[in-house]
Amino acid sequence: MRWVFALALVIGMVALIAWTMLQGRVAGRRPGPAAIRGIAGSVAFGMGGLSAAYAGWNLWLATVGAVAAAAVAAWYAGRADRSKGQGRG
Numbered sequence: 247m248r249w250v251f252a253l254a255l256v257i258g259m260v261a262l263i264a265w266t267m268l269q270g271r272v273a274g275r276r277p278g279p280a281a282i283r284g285i286a287g288s289v290a291f292g293m294g295g296l297s298a299a300y301a302g303w304n305l306w307l308a309t310v311g312a313v314a315a316a317a318v319a320a321w322y323a324g325r326a327d328r329s330k331g332q333g334r335g
Contacts, residue, residue: 248299251312255292261285283320290319 262285294315298308 247305247308248296251292251295251299251308253292254288254312255296258285258288258290258292262289279324283324286323287316287320291316 265281265285291312295308295312298311299305303311
């Protein structure tokens, strides 16, 4: 099951790197809120799941922890994006 967490982390990191590289090249084009939340959720799911799995948690508990981490990260990414870079909104 660790490979699922690792795959989610790799996909999220690749998307994050691609997004930051394209920010400067395509002026005026920003990813939508769903894309931002998806990237944050994927990275948090992978990091949370891998951390829990390597800490010795059982599979069920590691999955619950990873889903909780993804939900919190996606919620916060959506909230932080609303302020348009002007601090907390």
